[in-house]
Amino acid sequence: MSYxxxxxxxxxxxxxNMVDQKIIVERLKSFAKSKNVPHCIFAGxxxxxxxxxxxxxxxxxxxxxxxxxxxxxxASDERGINVVRETVxxxxxxxxxxxxxxxxxxxxxxxxxxxxxxxxxxxxxxxxTETCRFIMCANYSGKxxxxxxxRCAPFRFSFLPREEHDTYIKHIxxxxxxxxxPDGLEAIFEVCGGDLxxxxxxxxxxxxxxxxxxxxLIYSVTGKASPSDVQxxxxxxxxxxxxxxxxxxxxxxxxxxVAGVDIIRQIHKEIFKAExxxxxxxxxxxxxxxxDYRLVAGSDEEVQLSxxxxxxxxxxxxxxxxx
Amino acid sequence: xxxLYMTWTVKHKxxxxxEIVGNPSAIKALRDWLQSWDKGVPKxxxxxxxGAPGVGKTVTxxxxxxxxxxxxxxxxxxxxxxxxxxxxxxxxxSQYGSLFGGKRIVLLDELDGLMGNADKGGVKAITNIVKKxxxxxxxxxxxxxxxxxxxxxxxxxxxxxxKPPASSVMKNLQRIREREGIEADENTLKFIxxxxxxxxxxxxxDFQALAQGKNRLAYDDVSxxxxxxxxxxxxxxxxxxxxxxxxxxAKQAVDMADVDIDMLFEWIYxxxxxxxxxxxxxxxAMDALAMADVYRGKIRASKDWSFTRYVIDYMTVGVAMxxxxxxxxxxxxxxxPSRIKMLSRSKAERAMRKRIGLKIRRxxxxxxxxxxxxxxxxxxxxxxxxxxxxxxxxxxxxLDAEMVEYLVGSKVRAGAITAFxx
Numbered sequence: 071m072s073y074x075x076x077x078x079x080x081x082x083x084x085x086x087n088m089v090d091q092k093i094i095v096e097r098l099k100s101f102a103k104s105k106n107v108p109h110c111i112f113a114g115x116x117x118x119x120x121x122x123x124x125x126x127x128x129x130x131x132x133x134x135x136x137x138x139x140x141x142x143x144x145a146s147d148e149r150g151i152n153v154v155r156e157t158v159x160x161x162x163x164x165x166x167x168x169x170x171x172x173x174x175x176x177x178x179x180x181x182x183x184x185x186x187x188x189x190x191x192x193x194x195x196x197x198x199t200e201t202c203r204f205i206m207c208a209n210y211s212g213k214x215x216x217x218x219x220x221r222c223a224p225f226r227f228s229f230l231p232r233e234e235h236d237t238y239i240k241h242i243x244x245x246x247x248x249x250x251x252p253d254g255l256e257a258i259f260e261v262c263g264g265d266l267x268x269x270x271x272x273x274x275x276x277x278x279x280x281x282x283x284x285x286x287l288i289y290s291v292t293g294k295a296s297p298s299d300v301q302x303x304x305x306x307x308x309x310x311x312x313x314x315x316x317x318x319x320x321x322x323x324x325x326x327x328v329a330g331v332d333i334i335r336q337i338h339k340e341i342f343k344a345e346x347x348x349x350x351x352x353x354x355x356x357x358x359x360x361x362d363y364r365l366v367a368g369s370d371e372e373v374q375l376s377x378x379x380x381x382x383x384x385x386x387x388x389x390x391x392x393x
Numbered sequence: 394x395x396x397l398y399m400t401w402t403v404k405h406k407x408x409x410x411x412e413i414v415g416n417p418s419a420i421k422a423l424r425d426w427l428q429s430w431d432k433g434v435p436k437x438x439x440x441x442x443x444g445a446p447g448v449g450k451t452v453t454x455x456x457x458x459x460x461x462x463x464x465x466x467x468x469x470x471x472x473x474x475x476x477x478x479x480x481x482x483x484x485x486x487s488q489y490g491s492l493f494g495g496k497r498i499v500l501l502d503e504l505d506g507l508m509g510n511a512d513k514g515g516v517k518a519i520t521n522i523v524k525k526x527x528x529x530x531x532x533x534x535x536x537x538x539x540x541x542x543x544x545x546x547x548x549x550x551x552x553x554x555x556k557p558p559a560s561s562v563m564k565n566l567q568r569i570r571e572r573e574g575i576e577a578d579e580n581t582l583k584f585i586x587x588x589x590x591x592x593x594x595x596x597x598x599d600f601q602a603l604a605q606g607k608n609r610l611a612y613d614d615v616s617x618x619x620x621x622x623x624x625x626x627x628x629x630x631x632x633x634x635x636x637x638x639x640x641x642x643a644k645q646a647v648d649m650a651d652v653d654i655d656m657l658f659e660w661i662y663x664x665x666x667x668x669x670x671x672x673x674x675x676x677x678a679m680d681a682l683a684m685a686d687v688y689r690g691k692i693r694a695s696k697d698w699s700f701t702r703y704v705i706d707y708m709t710v711g712v713a714m715x716x717x718x719x720x721x722x723x724x725x726x727x728x729x730p731s732r733i734k735m736l737s738r739s740k741a742e743r744a745m746r747k748r749i750g751l752k753i754r755r756x757x758x759x760x761x762x763x764x765x766x767x768x769x770x771x772x773x774x775x776x777x778x779x780x781x782x783x784x785x786x787x788x789x790x791x792l793d794a795e796m797v798e799y800l801v802g803s804k805v806r807a808g809a810i811t812a813f814x815x
Contacts, residue, residue: 073785075768078757116767121758146760179760271771278779291774312666312675324735327746327765364683369690372732373662377676377683384672 072246077270080242082119085126089266090234091119094225098123102130105170109195109204111180111219113211114227117265120207123227124176127205131170139166139173145187146179154190162194162202173202180206181213188215195221229264239269248273249282257285261292300336304344307379308386315379316372323372330371334362337378350385357381401601402594405569410456413449414565414593415557420453422552423531427461427498430529437550439523439530443537444554447594450533451502453554458498467500476514479522497528504534504542520545556591559583559653565593566600577610578740580733584615590651613734626651631660631727635668637713644709654701658685658708659730667725671718681711745799752790769800776800776810784813 072079082088085102088095101107107127112120129136141161143153158175166173177183183191195204195218204222208214211224230238236255243250254276262269276283276291299318307315322328341354361378365371407413410420423442429435442450458465501519523530523545534542537551563579563586570577585603589596604610630650637643650657662682669675685707688700746769750761753768776783776797787797787810794814798807 073782074789075757075786081758125758142758144754144760146762147754178758179763182760182762267767271768274782275771275774278775278782280779291771310672316666320732320735325742327743327769329762329766332766361683364687364690367687367690368694369683370686373686374683377679380672380676380679384676387672 075271076242076246076274077267080238080245080270081122082126083129085123085130088119088123088126089238090230091123091227094123094227097225098127099130102127105131107131107172107174107203107205109199109222110206111211111214111222111224112205112207112227113209113224115209115229115265117262117267117269118227118229119266120227121176121178123225124174124205124207128174128176131174132168139168139170140176141173142176142178144178146182151184151187151190154187154194158191159194159198162198165201172200175202175204177204177206179208181208181210185215188218192217192221230266231264232259235259235264235266235269238266239273242270242273243277243283246277248277251282251284253285254283254288257288261288300333301340303379304337304340304382307382308344308346308389310383310386312380312383315382316376319375319379320372330365330375331362333371333375334358334365334378337375338362346385346389350389354381354385400598401569401573402597405572405597407449407452407456409460410453412568413453413456414561416444416449416453416554419444419552419554420457422550423453424457424461426550426552427457427463427529430496434527437548438526439532439549441532441534441537441542441546441549441551442554443534443551445556445591446535447589447592447596448554448556449593450554451500454498454500454531454533461496463496463498465498465500467502476518479515479518498531499526499528500531500533502533504532505536505539516541516545520548523548557593558591559586559589562586562589562591562593562596566596569597569600573604575604575608575610577604578612581610581612581615584612587652587656627660628727630657631664634661634709634712635664636716637709640710640713643713644705647705647709654704654708655689656730656733658682658689658704659733660727661708661712663730663732664727665712667728668721669715669719670721674715674717674719677715677717678712681707681715684711742799745796749790749792749796749799752792752796756790772800773802777802777806780806780809781813783810787811788813 085095085099110124112123114120128140132139143157148157161173161175165171191204192215206214206218206222211219211226236259239255239258240250242248250273258269258272262272272288272291273283276287279287281287303315303318303322306318319333322333323330338355338358341351341358344351346354357378361374364374410424413420419442423440426435426437426440442454444450455465457463504516504519519532523532532545532549537546537553563582566582566586570582582600585599586596589599603615627650630646633646633649634643637646647654647657652660665678665682666675669678685704688703688707692698692700692704746765747761749769750764753759753764754761757764757768759767772783772786775786783797783801786792792800792814794807794811797810797814798804801807801810
């Protein structure tokens with residue numbers, strides 16, 4: 071077993087090594103061959119190869135010295151308008167030395183940029199097209215403003231299908247001498263749903279226990295790995311213990327640093343799985359939507375989410391009464 | 394070392410008016426009046442400075458005397474008592490230029506100290522000196538409107554010193570923090586500043602009492618004290634809001650509270666659940682707080698403070714009116730906002746997560762924000778179970794011993810991993 075992060079170690083270096091996303095890969099290869107790249111949007115769920123594709127494309131263009139022609143920015147960390155005005159602009163306007171006259175700027179998690187910053191980006195993209203091409207990676211292309219979308223070639227990444235997922239995970243397990251049981255592999259897919267980064271991290275964490283990796287081990291790992299036990303919190307609320315539920319919420323946010331938007335996404339999922347009367351599901355979903363909207367508008371995560379928890383307390387008591 | 398036993402109020406006394414907290418217009422009025430003496434004796438030969446303790450009256454006079462190169466002759470309540478004693482230094486006030494050629498200010502401080510029979514005639518004697526004064530005379534008292542001063546006041550220019558806002562008091566504490574090299578976060582200083590209620594001197598004294606001999610002052614060191622003497626009042630405020638029957642009463646509570654709106658919000662937010670047992674009422678009350686918070690968000694985004702009125706409406710009237718069915722039997726204690734305590738404690742943890750996140754970002758093409766959900770949980774498992782793999786990863790990511798310890802969650806077992814770091 072090697073002692074680094076496998077998700078990085080097994081990140082494909084060449085476009086031809088990429089698993090799945092065949093149509094996208096073919097087009098990217100043709101970009102590399104013609105040594106010309108338009109501005110791109112890579113949209114799709116996490117762990118489906120967006121960043122990898124962008125890195126592979128850059129490598130295909132410039133060869134091993136590709137780092138000199140590349141800037142990677144992460145919009146979740148640097149999403150303000152100042153980053154666009156300063157960092158991005160400075161990089162974008164200077165000419166690249168070498169055969170290819172432009173550089174590549176990978177803007178990861180671009181859907182987390184403020185709309186101000188996106189507006190500022192739009193001019194920058196236009197003005198410096200000669201010297202810089204943008205690849206924007208995002209979970210949802212809808213969060214990227216129209217004017218930018220219209221300047222970019224869109225690529226839609228999707229979750230890996232079962233066979234491709236299995237082949238890749240098995241390949242890693244073999245290379246690392248991990249004893250991966252068939253039910254363990256199935257459990258990984260079940261839990262991670264085709265998110266390859268998560269799948270590899272799960273495999274590595276399970277392998278660190280030095281036991282054959284079966285489904286039991288996988289479930290115990292993923293249980294530990296998700297501090298945001300949203301289901302437990304909602305049950306606490308539905309059973310009428312508001313303070314207990316609020317405490318769990320507080321721990322998630324403050325101790326484990328889980329983002330409010332992630333919690334609310336899971337709450338939304340749980341609503342339709344929960345054993346509550348059908349009419350209540352839509353009521354709660356509607357309120358969840360309202361709270362989600364407020365979080366995006368910049369309100370306090372705990373205050374807003376605990377108002378939502380109060381609704382679950384109310385739902386629980388109404389259900390008990392038989393309403 | 395020579396400063397070791399010095400009180401900070403002396404050690405960090407403002408050397409210039411620029412360093413004085415608050416009251417810019419009062420300071421300017423005093424400066425203008427002092428300078429007007431250069432053009433001859435002004436209409437009012439004395440100023441009367443009044444204002445609550447610790448707002449900077451005396452310090453202002455001292456700083457101005459220094460800035461305008463004037464000699465300050467100071468008498469306070471311990472120096473003079475009776476008419477005779479006061480008349481004895483009347484001569485001082487008889488000329489503008491002092492013996493050494495400089496200009497002179499005569500300061501009579503702590504006039505409130507002139508009391509009853511013992512100081513009989515004292516105020517009258519001062520009034521006489523003021524009438525004939527040939528140099529600026531500065532009088533200081535807490536309450537200039539005391540009836541004893543009525544006659545005297547009519548010969549004086551009255552300058553009022555107001556209590557500076559907590560934010561200004563805090564700036565002063567920050568200045569001292571830098572000079573003393575004490576580690577104390579903003580929340581901690583804010584607490585001390587708010588507690589002082591505009592008394593700059595007592596804020597500095599509190600800060601010294603809490604921090605001297607330490608190089609670090611944490612929020613937990615002060616929070617207990619902050620509410621030692623204020624609890625009574627915050628409890629009454631909470632009662633007015635959580636059990637208010639009229640919108641007027643609930644709103645009025647805000648004026649009675651001696652904490653700022655954000656802190657009051659935290660108190661209400663902490664205590665609503667225990668006091669609204671009925672689920673429907675709870676929903677209404679929590680909704681009201683959530684709406685108050687929406688407006689707080691708008692204020693943060695737009696810096697438009699006029700939205701504050703809606704914040705107040707929701708957090709007071711909104712909460713009070715939520716009570717329909719909830720009946721509380723017996724005494725339910727009000728609790729200190731635990732979220733605040735936890736925030737300051739988990740601040741260190743957040744900083745640690747961020748430091749590790751930055752290391753991971755360098756290697757793994759993922760935002761710091763997402764590492765805490767997508768990478769850290771797995772690293773924790775690996776670090777707890779497999780020292781070899783953890784050591785390799787720690788080296789690969791270039792983590793330091795502290796980061797390893799955080800991921801392992803135990804100092805002892807971290808040793809086995811840090812051995813790999815070499």
